[in-house]
Amino acid sequence: xxxxxxxxxxxxxxxxxxxxxxxxxxxxxxxxxxxxxxxxxxxxxxxxxxxxxxxxxxxxxxxxxxxxxxxxxxxxxxxxxxxxxxxxxxxxxxxxxxxxxxxxxxxxxxxxxxxxxxxxxxxxxxxxxxxxxxxxxxxxxxxxxxxxxxxxxxxxxxxxxxxxxxxxxxxxxxxxxxxxxxxxxx
Amino acid sequence: xxxxxxxxxxxxxxxxxxxxxxxxxxxxxxxxxxxxxxxxxxxxxxxxxxxxxxxxxxxxxxxxxxxxxxxxxxxxxxxxxxxxxxxxxxxxxxxxxxxxxxxxxxxxxxxxxxxxxxxxxxxxxxxxxxxxxxxxxxxxxxxxxxxxxxxxxxxxxxxxxxxxxxxxxxxxxxxxxxxxxxxxxxxxxxxxxxxx
Amino acid sequence: xxxxxxxxxxxxxxxxxxxxxxxxxxxxxxxxxxxxxxxxxxxxxxxxxxxxxxxxxxxxxxxxxxxxxxxxxxxxxxxxxxxxxxxxxxxxxxxxxxxxxxxxxxxxxxxxxxxxxxxxxxxxxxxxxxxxxxxxxxxxxxxxxxxxxxxxxxxxxxxxxxxxxxxxxxxxxxxxxxxxxxxxxxxxxxxxxxxxxxxxxxxxxxxxxxx
Numbered sequence: 001x002x003x004x005x006x007x008x009x010x011x012x013x014x015x016x017x018x019x020x021x022x023x024x025x026x027x028x029x030x031x032x033x034x035x036x037x038x039x040x041x042x043x044x045x046x047x048x049x050x051x052x053x054x055x056x057x058x059x060x061x062x063x064x065x066x067x068x069x070x071x072x073x074x075x076x077x078x079x080x081x082x083x084x085x086x087x088x089x090x091x092x093x094x095x096x097x098x099x100x101x102x103x104x105x106x107x108x109x110x111x112x113x114x115x116x117x118x119x120x121x122x123x124x125x126x127x128x129x130x131x132x133x134x135x136x137x138x139x140x141x142x143x144x145x146x147x148x149x150x151x152x153x154x155x156x157x158x159x160x161x162x163x164x165x166x167x168x169x170x171x172x173x174x175x176x177x178x179x180x181x182x183x184x185x186x
Numbered sequence: 187x188x189x190x191x192x193x194x195x196x197x198x199x200x201x202x203x204x205x206x207x208x209x210x211x212x213x214x215x216x217x218x219x220x221x222x223x224x225x226x227x228x229x230x231x232x233x234x235x236x237x238x239x240x241x242x243x244x245x246x247x248x249x250x251x252x253x254x255x256x257x258x259x260x261x262x263x264x265x266x267x268x269x270x271x272x273x274x275x276x277x278x279x280x281x282x283x284x285x286x287x288x289x290x291x292x293x294x295x296x297x298x299x300x301x302x303x304x305x306x307x308x309x310x311x312x313x314x315x316x317x318x319x320x321x322x323x324x325x326x327x328x329x330x331x332x333x334x335x336x337x338x339x340x341x342x343x344x345x346x347x348x349x350x351x352x353x354x355x356x357x358x359x360x361x362x363x364x365x366x367x368x369x370x371x372x373x374x375x376x377x378x379x380x381x382x
Numbered sequence: 383x384x385x386x387x388x389x390x391x392x393x394x395x396x397x398x399x400x401x402x403x404x405x406x407x408x409x410x411x412x413x414x415x416x417x418x419x420x421x422x423x424x425x426x427x428x429x430x431x432x433x434x435x436x437x438x439x440x441x442x443x444x445x446x447x448x449x450x451x452x453x454x455x456x457x458x459x460x461x462x463x464x465x466x467x468x469x470x471x472x473x474x475x476x477x478x479x480x481x482x483x484x485x486x487x488x489x490x491x492x493x494x495x496x497x498x499x500x501x502x503x504x505x506x507x508x509x510x511x512x513x514x515x516x517x518x519x520x521x522x523x524x525x526x527x528x529x530x531x532x533x534x535x536x537x538x539x540x541x542x543x544x545x546x547x548x549x550x551x552x553x554x555x556x557x558x559x560x561x562x563x564x565x566x567x568x569x570x571x572x573x574x575x576x577x578x579x580x581x582x583x584x585x586x587x588x589x590x591x592x593x
Contacts (some may be wrong), residue, residue, distance in 0.1 A: 003566030008328035067558070095591045101569065109394055129531065133524045159530065159556035163523065166548055169396030173498050173512040187428060187446070191466070193411055205388030205579050246453070246460050247422045253452030264402045268390060275388035279577040317513070326548065330572050368574070375576040377473045382570075 006151050010094035011047040016061040018042075019052065046095065050102045060103040065089065066096065068109050071116040078082060078123045084147040093121055093151050132160055136167060188254040191217045192261035199268050207272045208335065210293040215262065222258050225251045226230060273300050277307065281370050324366050333366045336377040345371075388579070396498050405547065411493045414466065417442050419459040451502055463503045469491065471507070474514040480520030482490040482568065486546035493546040494519065522549065530556025534564055 012030075023036040031125070033044055044052075052058040065071070065088030077085050091093055096117045101178060104110040135143055145153065195214050202208055227329050229251045236244045273296055276284060291295065315318040342355035345365055355361075355371075360380065371377040383526035422428075422437040429437050434543045435444070445453075445461075453461045467473060468489045468592050477484060497515045501508050529541045530553040538557070542550050565571050 002327060002571070004327045004571040007566065007571070008475070052414060097567070129527060132527060136523045137520050139520070145476050145486045151563075155559045156531070156556075158559050159527065159552060162552050162555045163527075166395055167516070167519060169394075170494065170498070171511075172396055173501055174509070189446075193407075196404055198405050200408060204582050205386060228424075243421065244423055246420050247425050249460070250422060250425060250449070253449055256452070257448050260401060261407060264391075264407055265406060267402050268404055271390060272388055275386070275579070278387035279579045311448060327572060327574070334574070359410060365574075371559075372574045373577045373580065375580050378576075379574040381573050 001154050004153055007094050010091035013046050013091055013095060014043045015046050015049050016041050017044055017049045017058040019058045021057055046098060051171060053103050060106045062107045065109060066113055068112050071113060075120050076118055078120050085123060085129060086147050087149060090149050098129060128152060191221060191235050192258045195265045196261055205272050207291050209291045218258050218262060222255055225255050260307045274303060277304060280374060324369055329365055332365055333362055334368060335380040336361055336363055336368050337380050339376060339378050342376045397501055407494045411446050412492060412496050413444040413446055413462040414450050416445045416450055417462050419462055447499055454503055456504055469497055469500055469511050477514055477518045481518040482525055485544045487544055491545040495547045526552055527556060533558050534560055
């Protein structure tokens with residue numbers, strides 16, 4: 001998967017905005033939106049929020065977890081635990097990037113948040129590699145991917161799948177004849 | 187050793203591992219087929235002798251030549267098949283009209299295959315979306331906006347957009363155009379996507 | 383476009399080759415030390431050192447893997463195949479001691495592929511060979527993963543030069559994951575770019591003109 005596609009999926013998450021215009025409810029295949037009233041918070045998908053924000057039609061209310069104190073707690077927990085801790089949103093990385101790039105004026109301490117989220121990401125990716133290595137060295141056959149997000153899996157997917165595939169083939173060498181292939185004259 | 191010519195064909199493709207299409211090696215192909223013909227004839231003669239005169243000692247040599255025949259066959263099929271994969275990719279990277287220097291590298295059967303692939307892809311795309319049609323070679327990445335800013339990298343002549351306006355694509359000129367009109371031209375290196 | 387539309391046929395890796403894979407065809411062209419166990423009449427010209435009409439029994443020749451595989455029979459000995467050095471016990475001990483110090487490119491470049499193919503020939507050492515291949519792969523995995531996932535925007539030729547063909551392919555898929563993510567993070571993922579195939583064609587045209 002291309003990261004751009006993962007980001008596209010993240011844009012379907014909802015976020016609260018405070019519009020500065022009024023508009024009746026609109027009915028779309030993906031769900032109804034609105035109604036929009038100036039000053040009244042309303043939930044909309046991220047793609048719409050960013051579009052409105054770019055045209056200066058709204059203010060974006062950052063998600064609750066996008067907060068320095070909460071993120072610091074998460075970072076410390078992530079560093080302490082061996083396993084992956086639950087993340088505040090399955091798209092925490094994508095949302096951080098999207099919202100900070102387009103609406104940093106609506107998010108208090110934007111720079112600190114950016115650094116914290118990056119720290120959490122780095123810690124998790126290091127864990128991911130560590131577990132991939134022990135997965136291979138112990139020749140495991142299955143793994144739980146609890147609490148991993150799509151973007152995280154996506155960075156290592158091709159590599160890990162190709163590696164597992166090669167390892168599987170090399171392991172089937174240990175029992176010749178067990179694989180379906182018979183001797184073939186190429 | 188036998189089958190060296192066939193290996194040359196394979197190496198030729200393998201060297202260009204980015205998907206470029208080298209010139210169709212008609213001569214190489216002919217030489218492999220010639221070798222196969224002579225292998226076959228020698229085997230035919232030895233088989234007759236082995237049967238007629240009970241010369242079982244010829245069998246190992248017959249088998250060796252037979253292996254070489256199969257090897258040559260494998261190399262040829264793989265050569266042609268890999269070229270088709272490359273030609274198919276050209277449709278996605280360049281669009282339906284190929285530059286002459288690339289067409290020049292294809293044999294007539296390959297040109298024919300390309301045009302048939304082009305046609306089946308087109309009729310598939312026309313059939314999508316309840317008769318409306320859908321260009322599946324567009325929007326390879328999720329689009330962020332309908333219009334994008336582009337810069338011309340070379341003189342390309344005129345381009346007509348949806349509303350009938352004609353735009354002159356002159357080197358170094360900048361335009362704000364519908365994304366779907368530009369995507370292919372960007373892929374071909376005519377336009378450059380300008381991100382502010 | 384960094385996603386290539388040309389997807390070549392992948393090699394089979396294990397004991398089975400992929401018929402149409404260019405990599406496997408090259409792999410099966412690797413030469414093996416063999417000894418004929420019967421005479422091959424009228425093929426003497428294949429053996430350059432002699433000018434007899436036949437290849438006599440007991441001739442030592444280097445034959446490509448594909449031919450050795452094709453001629454080899456368990457019941458009727460036509461050919462015996464010797465194990466290349468890297469798969470013999472001496473080297474196997476070196477590999478198991480520290481797989482990371484070996485230059486698999488020099489030893490290979492199809493260390494895993496050829497090793498797996500050697501299992502087609504009945505040898506009492508087969509289980510040990512298979513085991514050595516697997517352990518070498520596992521032992522080198524971490525280094526390949528780390529280098530492919532850390533090397534961003536740098537010259538990777540030093541990192542890959544000691545890798546076998548299979549490992550190089552893994553390294554590349556690790557790099558594509560990393561590069562994809564990094565360019566997304568920098569905000570380049572949504573930029574439309576020229577096809578790398580088109581660009582390479584253009585480069586080649588220029589070098590064609592300047593010999």
